[in-house]
Amino acid sequence: MTILSTTRLPLLRHRDPDALFAWRDGRPVTVRAFLAAVRDLARRLPDWAYALNLCGDRLGFAVGLGAALLRRQISLLPPNDTPAMLHQLAEAYPGLVCLTDAGRSHPGLDCLAALPPDGLERAAATALGGEPAFDELAFPADQVAAIAFTSGSTGRPMPQVKSWGTLVRSVQGAGAALGIEALGAAGLVGTVPHQHMYGLESVVLLALQHGLVLHGGRPLFPADIAASLDSVGPRRLLVTTPVHLQALLADDTALPPLDLILCATAPLAPQLASAAEARLSAPLHEIYGCSETGQLAVRRTTATAEWRCIDGLRLRQDEQGTWASGDFLDGETLLADVIALTSDTRFILHGRSADQVNIAGKRNSLAYLNHHLNSIEGVRDGVFFMPGGDEPRGNGGGTARLAALVVAPGLTAETLTARLRERIDPIFLPRPLRFVDALPRNPTGKLPREALLRLLADDTAPPRG
Amino acid sequence: MAEGCAPLLLRGLMSDLTTMSPSEHELATLIVDTLTLETEPDDIDPEAALYGEGLGLDSIDILEVALAVSKTYGVKLRADDENNATIFASLRTLNDHIQRLKAA
Numbered sequence: 001m002t003i004l005s006t007t008r009l010p011l012l013r014h015r016d017p018d019a020l021f022a023w024r025d026g027r028p029v030t031v032r033a034f035l036a037a038v039r040d041l042a043r044r045l046p047d048w049a050y051a052l053n054l055c056g057d058r059l060g061f062a063v064g065l066g067a068a069l070l071r072r073q074i075s076l077l078p079p080n081d082t083p084a085m086l087h088q089l090a091e092a093y094p095g096l097v098c099l100t101d102a103g104r105s106h107p108g109l110d111c112l113a114a115l116p117p118d119g120l121e122r123a124a125a126t127a128l129g130g131e132p133a134f135d136e137l138a139f140p141a142d143q144v145a146a147i148a149f150t151s152g153s154t155g156r157p158m159p160q161v162k163s164w165g166t167l168v169r170s171v172q173g174a175g176a177a178l179g180i181e182a183l184g185a186a187g188l189v190g191t192v193p194h195q196h197m198y199g200l201e202s203v204v205l206l207a208l209q210h211g212l213v214l215h216g217g218r219p220l221f222p223a224d225i226a227a228s229l230d231s232v233g234p235r236r237l238l239v240t241t242p243v244h245l246q247a248l249l250a251d252d253t254a255l256p257p258l259d260l261i262l263c264a265t266a267p268l269a270p271q272l273a274s275a276a277e278a279r280l281s282a283p284l285h286e287i288y289g290c291s292e293t294g295q296l297a298v299r300r301t302t303a304t305a306e307w308r309c310i311d312g313l314r315l316r317q318d319e320q321g322t323w324a325s326g327d328f329l330d331g332e333t334l335l336a337d338v339i340a341l342t343s344d345t346r347f348i349l350h351g352r353s354a355d356q357v358n359i360a361g362k363r364n365s366l367a368y369l370n371h372h373l374n375s376i377e378g379v380r381d382g383v384f385f386m387p388g389g390d391e392p393r394g395n396g397g398g399t400a401r402l403a404a405l406v407v408a409p410g411l412t413a414e415t416l417t418a419r420l421r422e423r424i425d426p427i428f429l430p431r432p433l434r435f436v437d438a439l440p441r442n443p444t445g446k447l448p449r450e451a452l453l454r455l456l457a458d459d460t461a462p463p464r465g
Numbered sequence: 466m467a468e469g470c471a472p473l474l475l476r477g478l479m480s481d482l483t484t485m486s487p488s489e490h491e492l493a494t495l496i497v498d499t500l501t502l503e504t505e506p507d508d509i510d511p512e513a514a515l516y517g518e519g520l521g522l523d524s525i526d527i528l529e530v531a532l533a534v535s536k537t538y539g540v541k542l543r544a545d546d547e548n549n550a551t552i553f554a555s556l557r558t559l560n561d562h563i564q565r566l567k568a569a
Contacts, residue, residue, distance in 0.1 A: 223541040224544050243525060251532060360525045421517070427525065
């Protein structure tokens with residue numbers, strides 16, 4: 001399949017301007033109102049190169065994405081909104097404006113509310129005449145649409161540049177593999193953040209590119225997820241993660257029947273997939289991908305352990321590992337997982353490479369976390385590691401967390417945690433954090449896992465506070 | 466001294482104001498057990514923040530706490546009942562919210 005780089009791909013594929021686009025605070029938002037908000041923001045955007053999209057509101061985020069495309073500005077999708085991250089991005093991308101929810105601001109950064117200040121209805125009612133037809137809003141396949149970020153080993157976030165064509169074709173490929181077309185204008189409820197590649201692709205872009213109706217919230221608690229699903233009409237899909245799904249199923253809240261469940265960010269246990277299908281009366285499909293490539297493969301977990309690549313994508317292996325490439329990807333990407341290929345488009349996943357951690361769906365590299373830990377003033381040596389593998393902690397089957405051993409004679413646990421909180425996503429904060437006199441480095445300077453575990457278990461090194 | 470220490474200092478100076486009620490102590494124990502925190506329930510300042518700087522919980526912790534609360538007290542926490550930030554502001558506000566739901 002060859003598509004010219006000058007091909008224009010539409011922003012959305014809803015039936016007509018009066019079709020339902022989203023539910024926001026229980027009220028319907030039409031395609032017409034959404035597009036009026038996109039044009040309103042496009043007029044208000046300063047003439048800069050980058051729009052850092054910090055919107056928590058899904059509709060605001062989608063408006064920001066559309067307006068940036070319309071102005072040929074690049075949406076930056078931060079992996080978190082820690083002050084250090086925002087500061088780094090502002091330095092690396094001079095000339096950026098932050099798109100935010102109404103009333104939010106970030107010190108030292110230019111902020112602009114993404115949604116119309118006078119409300120969506122008013123923006124739609126006062127929209128200028130003479131706009132092109134709704135389905136003429138399309139952008140060149142080679143236009144850079146967004147930059148997502150992954151954690152590099154150097155402590156700097158690594159940019160992942162996404163053209164509009166890459167994003168659209170990835171989501172269309174996934175939609176075809178998942179049979180989204182059969183769902184019609186179903187409502188889409190997602191529990192994942194849309195700044196994450198999975199959320200961008202499987203919540204916002206899946207809805208835009210398949211004419212689905214976006215639920216504007218990001219429900220977390222089981223009762224909120226149930227209420228959101230109840231509110232979007234008779235046909236519905238839920239886009240979630242293993243952590244959120246596990247919490248939802250552990251609760252006894254009544255849930256309406258669904259048409260489809262999508263799950264990603266970490267492999268789902270087959271028992272949990274079976275339980276979800278039974279409880280929600282819908283097939284559950286998992287999506288495999290990463291920020292570098294976007295969505296790569298899907299599987300229906302209750303039917304098979306084998307992943308099937310999205311059309312147009314291929315894998316190959318050499319001594320370095322498994323490489324992904326495809327019609328709509330630039331070059332080849334080395335995957336961070338251990339994979340057994342059954343063909344160039346089918347494979348079994350055997351877990352992550354040793355440096356990678358995944359906590360509640362957020363990926364990071366230990367090298368990146370160690371870099372930040374060791375860059376804190378007063379830390380002489382320090383290391384993060386996952387003490388119990390991926391086994392859940394506690395009796396509640398909760399999420400496993402990282403441990404850290406640190407040599408920092410002048411620091412308290414509170415100070416060190418506060419410094420880390422400025423630098424890394426809180427989900428990776430060490431629990432437990434142990435101060436030690438020295439790390440158990442072997443003659444080559446490496447830290448054997450057994451020695452780290454022994455030191456962690458050693459009660460003669462009490463927490464200091 | 467780092468700002469992260471402030472709640473502990475405050476607690477030392479104002480211990481009579483920050484004494485836990487029996488229901489707060491029960492909730493503190495539930496949180497510590499659910500999340501296998503290294504803190505003792507008695508060491509939690511009922512007025513200190515649960516999110517971020519204070520006890521240092523994140524959204525995954527809050528989800529696990531919500532599940533444990535549902536099983537233990539039979540009440541469902543909702544983010545959009547009221548202001549989410551108000552409910553989870555501290556152990557005290559969370560406990561007050563649970564007690565109100567139980568009474569309803």
